[in-house]
Amino acid sequence: MTxxxxxxxxxxxxxxxxxxxxxxxxxxxxGRGAAPISGEIVVLAVPHPALAEVVAVHGPQLAxxxxxxxxxxxxxxxxxxxVVDADGSAAADLAAALPESRVLKAFNTNFAATLAAKxxxxxxxxxxxxxxDDEAKQLVADVFTAGGVKVIDAGALKRARELEAIGFLxxxxxxxxxxxxxxxxxxxx
Amino acid sequence: MTxxxxxxxxxxxxxxxxxxxxxxxxxxxxGRGAAPISGEIVVLAVPHPALAEVVAVHGPQLAxxxxxxxxxxxxxxxxxxxVVDADGSAAADLAAALPESRVLKAFNTNFAATLAAKxxxxxxxxxxxxxxDDEAKQLVADVFTAGGVKVIDAGALKRARELEAIGFLxxxxxxxxxxxxxxxxxxxx
Numbered sequence: 300m301t302x303x304x305x306x307x308x309x310x311x312x313x314x315x316x317x318x319x320x321x322x323x324x325x326x327x328x329x330g331r332g333a334a335p336i337s338g339e340i341v342v343l344a345v346p347h348p349a350l351a352e353v354v355a356v357h358g359p360q361l362a363x364x365x366x367x368x369x370x371x372x373x374x375x376x377x378x379x380x381x382v383v384d385a386d387g388s389a390a391a392d393l394a395a396a397l398p399e400s401r402v403l404k405a406f407n408t409n410f411a412a413t414l415a416a417k418x419x420x421x422x423x424x425x426x427x428x429x430x431x432d433d434e435a436k437q438l439v440a441d442v443f444t445a446g447g448v449k450v451i452d453a454g455a456l457k458r459a460r461e462l463e464a465i466g467f468l469x470x471x472x473x474x475x476x477x478x479x480x481x482x483x484x485x486x487x488x
Numbered sequence: 489m490t491x492x493x494x495x496x497x498x499x500x501x502x503x504x505x506x507x508x509x510x511x512x513x514x515x516x517x518x519g520r521g522a523a524p525i526s527g528e529i530v531v532l533a534v535p536h537p538a539l540a541e542v543v544a545v546h547g548p549q550l551a552x553x554x555x556x557x558x559x560x561x562x563x564x565x566x567x568x569x570x571v572v573d574a575d576g577s578a579a580a581d582l583a584a585a586l587p588e589s590r591v592l593k594a595f596n597t598n599f600a601a602t603l604a605a606k607x608x609x610x611x612x613x614x615x616x617x618x619x620x621d622d623e624a625k626q627l628v629a630d631v632f633t634a635g636g637v638k639v640i641d642a643g644a645l646k647r648a649r650e651l652e653a654i655g656f657l658x659x660x661x662x663x664x665x666x667x668x669x670x671x672x673x674x675x676x677x
Contacts, residue, residue: 379646385575420676421610451666453657457568464653468642477640478675486661487609487671 301442304329304338311369312344314414322445340365347372347389354396362399365435369406371466390459403430404459407466412481417447419485425449429458490631493518493527501533503603511634529554536561536578543585551588554624558595560655579648592619593648596655601670606636608674614638618647
């Protein structure tokens with residue numbers, strides 16, 4: 300039994316939490332305020348601008364834990380770029396801010412509805428995970444594979460740059476109704 | 489009737505050419521050597537390192553034409569990054585080298601086998617196109633929609649950065665057998 304703590308009460312946190320329980324593991328839903336964190340895995344299911352606050356409030360509690368960044372660091376003023384360095388990522392920034400944590404990127408290429416349905420069109424929903432800690436990635440893969448989605452190791456944390464590019468493009472396509480919030484990208488075997 | 493000239497004789501050029509004829513339009517297959525180019529659309533179906541040579545040989549002939557860059561500018565020495573600027577793209581570089589042409593990015597997120605099959609898993613194959621010339625994008629959409637694939641306008645040429653990130657990640661996943669050369673990403677409505 301793995302416990303997953305989820306910070307953030309939006310539709311992504313809800314959908315991710317449901318996958319955890321459907322896989323037979325335990326969920327702890329937390330708001331953004333200070334509180335004890337019991338999970339080995341902590342999902343920061345907050346918008347990108349809120350990450351700094353989460354680090355400020357919870358940083359020391361996250362030491363040693365597997366921390367999942369799900370954010371898409373869009374420039375919401377222009378919807379035409381990201382606010383992170385062109386050769387970096389929000390996940391890399393988070394890892395730098397939480398050097399004692401095992402930071403992974405995941406779920407940023409998934410819409411909440413496709414996590415809930417576990418399908419994108421006819422395909423099983425794929426969660427792409429990147430990170431530098433293979434054991435942490437395996438733990439996450441075990442929890443969410445049990446929950447009913449496909450989990451693919453997309454490589455080192457450096458690949459979060461590409462995952463954030465996919466998430467960004469997918470958001471621009473959804474906003475323009477070129478894909479839907481119940482659709483988006485899927486990965487075929 | 490639109491004529492599409494294809495420079496490059498690899499599996500991508502072959503698959504793209506087949507879509508053109510299946511849609512009732514005309515194909516002209518050219519090698520990389522100097523030759524007249526009759527198509528309104530010219531697909532540079534060559535590997536990224538060959539683009540400079542194509543520009544040197546064919547540059548003046550490409551003035552006024554819709555030129556499609558299909559490349560993924562991987563650093564093949566490391567397979568761990570791209571050789572273009574982090575905030576740029578091969579397509580942006582090509583557009584700078586061919587200022588008289590109407591440069592689009594397309595097909596770099598498709599494997600040849602999924603263009604030939606017109607399916608990725610259960611989904612219709614989607615060709616993502618970016619560029620700054622809406623008329624050129626519409627012409628390309630008309631030709632390849634007639635050929636049996638779905639064509640989605642992915643935005644301005646600036647979005648080639650994200651398309652190249654998708655193409656890069658997809659190649660790394662295929663090489664590691666996390667997806668197959670007959671699979672990869674698809675986009676669901």
